[in-house]
Amino acid sequence: MDSEVLYNVLRQEIKERKIPLSLGKTCPVKCAFCYEKDHSYRPTIDAPMTTQEHWEFILREIQKAPTRENEAWLLGGNEYMEWTDLFLHPKAMDWLEEFLDTTDKKVMFFTVGYARPDRINRLALKYPGRIDFELSVITLGDARKKLMPHGPSVQQVLQILDGPSVTSANFYSLGPDTMSADAKIISRVNPRCVLWMGCLTPLKYIDEPTSELMRTGRRYLAQEAEKILEAAPPNMLQLHTESYITAWLNRKKILKTFDACELEKQDWVVVSGNVYRILNMFRRNRARYLYVPNAALGGDSDCTTLLTFEDVAKRLNGQSMVYLPKVIMEHPSGVERDIAGVTFEEFKTWFPRKRFRVLHRVNTTLSNTKLYEKGYVKNYIEDYVRNPLTKKYEQVALPT
């Protein structure tokens, strides 16, 4: 690979607050649910395995960047490089330690459990408050073999959990006695970490049996969540992965934001499925809602942030002016572009006769911060599962 290309990509990832290490190959863990199975929707380079020389460059560049109070650097480049479990890199732990030693910055990382428990626990004690360790447990139950045939053993995962390092453990409903059984075990081993739960979402390239397992998990989510609430473990209990729940729990915020946009009845506004349902129930005919499915990701995905300009283009039909949520073009690079790399400017050239306006209030702060505030299991049970209105919400048909 041309080293100029590589170094430019490293610089770009660093600019977006990533620590761009690479395994130099596709992730060998090959999880059946991996969202990187097909990342062809975004342009990436085949980065070689990170060498000591690359690392010295990366660290020097990071050291030059200012430290911001609430900013954590993500281990792994994931915009222009392929996402992998970087603790499989033989030097990852040494470099992580060097990052913590030689900068005053925070770090955030996700792993299915390859971090060495003794070393990561020691680092967590040495650098309190600087490590956000999100452990992707996924499941400790029978489905583990199928979903993660090459993943770390349950015993290894429990060893990592048994210490001060893990900030949050994520795991999912995959049927009866899955998420609730895992919550019990994890909480017993680690009563401090956040339990971050929900369902895995089938995307178009996830195989049928895996997608079916994910959908079974969704059918049992309420039952599983009720059990966990009843067991009342001491951990913080969060539920975030289901957009239909997030949209419902935050309906007041969504409506307030929509009202503040002061749209006219005849205006067309791009919305994802669950926002369409909310607006259809509570703001019927206050504007014209252009439902745009997440065609690029496909499957059951339903998320405004992950809409692409191509998704929007497929649904345009005769409208002369359309409002677009800011969040679909709010890329960390600062350039207005979607997750597939298409810029807003480029998109506008596809439709020279149409006009587009941006809804600036529908932005990343709203989707990443505000909409997370209510994502607790307790809220899900009380305001979703036990709320008779949600039946009506679920039945709102999406336009074809």
Ligand code: SF4
């Ligand atoms: S470990 Fe992570 S990146 Fe690797 S296959 Fe599994 S989910 Fe994908």
